[in-house]
Amino acid sequence: MSTKRFAVRSAALTAACGITALLGAAPAFAHVSAQPGEAAKGGHAKVAFRVPNERPNASTVQIKVTFPExxxxxxxxxxxxxxxxxxVERVQIAPVQVAGSEVREAVRSITWTAQPGNRIGPNEFNEFEATLGALPDNVDSFAMPTTQTYDNGEVVNWDQPTPPNGEEPEHPAPTLKLVEDAEGGHSHGGAEEQPAAAGAGDDTARWLGGAGLLVGALGVGIGAGALARSRNAAPTGKDES
Incomplete structure (x- = not known):
């Protein structure tokens, strides 16, 4: 194989590896999600419902989050x-015990509606924050089915549970993973504690994305350098291929 052909193939391979790394590192932000993804069982937690606009020709004007009965x-x-x-919609329910307290009235849903002149436009996202409590202490996850309404009348339901195999469905419901409180008690200060966890997740996503960009750029640069050197190198003999 000639030096020139070897350089060209090396450049193509390196660039392809860089692009693959970039795509693999890109986080999935294409659906409504609850940030951060976990909270303490039986405690209160600050949650941000992250809502990306998925339509190129319509804007999001309403979000409704429903809580399980x-x-x-x-x-x-x-x-x-x-x-x-x-x-916030509240409903009367038969008395039940939740995290050691009797509950007779429950929150059924939260609906955020855009005022005139406001919306989430194409290629935009927004976050809707709320403090929830007390979260269940006898389950490992808390799903919150959500509807996303566009200004063209389209309504998208984010309400599918994640199957046991962990494969994400097409329209997953925003879900909190409920974990035992590391300090041995139920947290009632989640609004102050949770942003650190959210920031850590966002920092990780940004780090992965940046790493992918760096690898991709290095791949293209190395390949281009190899090709340039092959063009400038003086011939040393016949093609050995």
Whole structure:
């Protein structure tokens, strides 16, 4: 094989490896999700519902998060968001014990609606924050089916559970993984503690994305350098291929 052909093939292979690494490192942000992805059992947690706009020709104008009836929440506080209104629906239920307390009224849903002139446009996302509690202490996950409404009338349901094999469905419901409190008690200060976990997850995603970009750039640069050297090298003999 000639030096020139070897350099060209090396450049192509290196660039392809860089692109593959970049694609593999890119996080999946193409669906509504709950950030951070876990919280302490029986405690209160600050949750941000991250909502990307998936349509190139329509904007998101309403988000409705519904909470399971068999895992009732007694308390929800929403963070004010300029340009959006938040409506919390509460319902009376038969008395049940949740995290050691009797619950007679449960939060059924939160609906965020865009005011005139506001929306989540194409290639944009937004986060809707709320503090939830008390979370169940007898299950390992807490799914919150969500509907996303666009200004063209389309409604997308994010309500599919993740199967036991862990493979993500097409429209997964935002879900919190519930874990035992590391300090041995239920956390009631989740609003202050959770942002650190969220930041760690975002930092990891950014690090992975940056690493992918760096590998891709190095691959292209190395390949281009090898090709340039092969063109500038003086011939040393016949083609050995």
């Amino acid at each position: 068999d895992q009732p929440l007694s308390s929800v506080r929403t963070k004010p968001m300029p340009g959006w209104t938040a409506q």
